[in-house]
Amino acid sequence: MPNEVPPLRVAMIGNGFMGAAHSQGWRVAPRFFDLPARPEMTLLVGRDAGRAEAAAAKWGWQESADDWRVAIERDDIDVVDIVTPGGSHAEIAIAALEAGKHVLCEKPLANTLEEAAAMAEAAERAGQDVYAMVGFTYRRVPAATFARDLVRSGAIGEIRQVRAAYLQDWLVDPEAPLTWRLKKEHAGSGALGDLGAHAVDLSQFITGQRVTGVSGILNTFVDERPVLGTESERGAVTVDDTALFTGRFDGGAVGSFEATRMSTGRKNSLRIEVAGSAGAISFDLEDYNSLGFYDATAPGTRQGFAEIMVTEPEHPYMSAWWPTGHALGYEHGFVHQAKDFVEAVAAGRQPEPSFADGYQVQRVLDAVERSAGQASAWTVAD
Numbered sequence: 001m002p003n004e005v006p007p008l009r010v011a012m013i014g015n016g017f018m019g020a021a022h023s024q025g026w027r028v029a030p031r032f033f034d035l036p037a038r039p040e041m042t043l044l045v046g047r048d049a050g051r052a053e054a055a056a057a058k059w060g061w062q063e064s065a066d067d068w069r070v071a072i073e074r075d076d077i078d079v080v081d082i083v084t085p086g087g088s089h090a091e092i093a094i095a096a097l098e099a100g101k102h103v104l105c106e107k108p109l110a111n112t113l114e115e116a117a118a119m120a121e122a123a124e125r126a127g128q129d130v131y132a133m134v135g136f137t138y139r140r141v142p143a144a145t146f147a148r149d150l151v152r153s154g155a156i157g158e159i160r161q162v163r164a165a166y167l168q169d170w171l172v173d174p175e176a177p178l179t180w181r182l183k184k185e186h187a188g189s190g191a192l193g194d195l196g197a198h199a200v201d202l203s204q205f206i207t208g209q210r211v212t213g214v215s216g217i218l219n220t221f222v223d224e225r226p227v228l229g230t231e232s233e234r235g236a237v238t239v240d241d242t243a244l245f246t247g248r249f250d251g252g253a254v255g256s257f258e259a260t261r262m263s264t265g266r267k268n269s270l271r272i273e274v275a276g277s278a279g280a281i282s283f284d285l286e287d288y289n290s291l292g293f294y295d296a297t298a299p300g301t302r303q304g305f306a307e308i309m310v311t312e313p314e315h316p317y318m319s320a321w322w323p324t325g326h327a328l329g330y331e332h333g334f335v336h337q338a339k340d341f342v343e344a345v346a347a348g349r350q351p352e353p354s355f356a357d358g359y360q361v362q363r364v365l366d367a368v369e370r371s372a373g374q375a376s377a378w379t380v381a382d
Contacts, residue, residue: 005038019083022083030342042061072099077101080104089119093132094118107134108134108358111186116362141332144202145316151208159253160253161254162273165271166270170267177225177226181194182238189239191240191260211250214367219244224237242258242262269284280292288328289328317336
């Protein structure tokens with residue numbers, strides 16, 4: 001067949017919420033984008049064989065297994081997609097890279113700085129023909145990518161200030177159950193790693209600058225919660241509910257960051273505002289298809305934030321989708337992620353963000369934790 005492209009056989013490790021999202025990406029990407037390789041959903045791995053089999057059937061995977069090592073050992077697997085809790089990322093990713101398989105790993109890259117460093121080093125050792133990417137999917141929201149393009153073009157001038165906040169409220173109820181995300185041994189950190197990682201990465205992606213210094217606080221408002229599957233047992237929450245920090249960027253900008261699961265009324269609001277000498281941009285994930293743009297060079301009578309609907313075929317990724325004005329949703333970022341990953345691997349270039357990029361974000365998170373642990377910094381003189 002003249003249009004036949006080579007397969008790229010994928011094994012996904014994990015079958016929870018992110019498993020559904022990644023499955024959607026792998027399944028839909030080759031149906032809307034003309035890809036240089038065809039992703040095949042070959043194997044899904046979960047800890048429970050029955051659940052893994054059911055998830056594979058529901059999401060369209062050919063086979064299932066209950067041990068991730070099967071994916072590493074099989075010669076017919078080209079890509080290992082890791083969507084497990086952060087505590088297992090390093091072991092799986094390093095094994096996959098050493099076996100010569102490409103890796104896509106959910107964020108944050110790892111639970112600790114040491115694990116993230118080991119993963120970045122393994123990716124470097126794997127050589128030029130093996131590729132690894134960390135899944136900061138919100139880079140692939142068309143409005144966020146367009147914001148990056150506007151900033152890169154000089155549309156807002158010299159970048160001076162960044163405000164980034166990822167706001168959720170699913171832990172406001174003190175009786176919300178104790179899940180793995182609230183245990184440090186599984187999650188590494190709480191809102192800081194889960195949400196703050198996105199805020200840091202997206203601010204760096206849009207501005208083209210990196211965070212080089214931080215000062216922050218962490219807080220846990222509810223320190224114990226009901227244990228799932230029990231009637232009265234309660235367990236300790238060992239991660240933060242909220243993280244607040246300020247930062248300096250290597251290009252001269254300063255920033256403020258917030259990551260919280262305690263922002264009552266906010267469901268999934270990742271808000272980024274970048275202020276420059278000639279204008280500003282504003283993005284909110286809860287307003288997925290639009291971007292705020294302020295042109296400070298316009299006459300005073302015409303100044304004010306304008307809403308740009310990012311649905312034109314000239315906007316990033318949009319030419320593959322619907323007519324102008326027809327909106328996209330949460331799952332489309334994962335489709336774009338799969339597209340970009342496949343294109344990079346097929347072209348023989350490192351996909352972005354790399355494991356080195358993921359390690360750099362982990363360094364920022366680690367610095368926030370260390371800063372928050374310095375209680376003396378918060379002593380107010382009499």
